[in-house]
Amino acid sequence: MSNSSDGRFDEMDIELLRCVESDFDVSLDTLSQQLDLSKSAVHYRLNKLKDAGVIRSVTADLDPLAFGLDMVALTEVSVTHEQGYSDTIGTDLAGVKGVEQVYYTMGDVDFVVVSRVQDRSQMNAVIEEMVAIDGVNETSSRFVMDEVTSGTDVVDNLPDAARSKLVEE
Amino acid sequence: MSNSSDGRFDEMDIELLRCVESDFDVSLDTLSQQLDLSKSAVHYRLNKLKDAGVIRSVTADLDPLAFGLDMVALTEVSVTHEQGYSDTIGTDLAGVKGVEQVYYTMGDVDFVVVSRVQDRSQMNAVIEEMVAIDGVNETSSRFVMDEVTSGTDVVDNLPDAARSKLVEE
């Protein structure tokens, strides 16, 4: 319904998206100056990109450290291989408070879970809750010493080959 | 300078943050109605939270699928254990276009890298670029079949214990 890998953009769209992806708190004036486009045109394009689902939402980026969430762990979760379970286990894992992201992978280990909490006791609680999920077999966790979040910014992070595939010539 | 794990919030702050974290595209009217607070007060609190660095930025959430970025991989990277290198290797890995996130962990494997691209050839390019980084020893990649992003939303995702530590009684 919203998927569109073949949705084409022009250079202006890409530039606009790059701007608002890193900071939506700029005024239309600023954008129209940077892009050499009228305010109305910028507004028009933004609305189109929202309607198309390219811009999913506008959100406040909160600093986890401001909440004391400075402990991150990666947990590898293997499950008992009974068909159909995997789908629900994934959402169950994601439903655990403190779990940030769940990757379902091919390989020996079935899930990789990223969780972020304040201290060890909370981390223990998270892991215990994961183990308690029906179908979860074994878990193995590693603490994250440091993380480099290069890019939640999709546009800035596009490989060159990807970028050229998107812009109409 | 901006870190503050002991910065305290009240219930109103938490509620406000929960709202704007999931959607900043709401009007002040809506917020002030939901929170039973005057528009100006909402605005005042938002500014305070921005200045305090709790709200790091306001950004447009783009859908990677709209750019054809539907291939995700987790790559475990082990490095030659020479002191000091690790820091720069992390940022080098994060600098590779297509790499979304880098976790530096304790354990046999030193880094876990999340990358997102359009197709296999781009994935190959990403991995080759990682291998070429000075100090990188070995890599092992797994494709992600599915991902459940439960919470980039920090507030919604707080463990109960974490929440009670933040709100002043």
Add this chain to the structure above:
DNA sequence: AATGAAATCGACCAGCA
């Protein structure tokens, strides 16, 4: 820390290339 009034900015409409 919260309020209300004044200046500023963004959203929408009708028309045009």
Add this chain to the structure above:
DNA sequence: TGCTGGTCGATTTCATT
């Protein structure tokens, strides 16, 4: 379809409590 210009309503700012 993509853009322009102008109007109205909303938001930001500031002086005041």
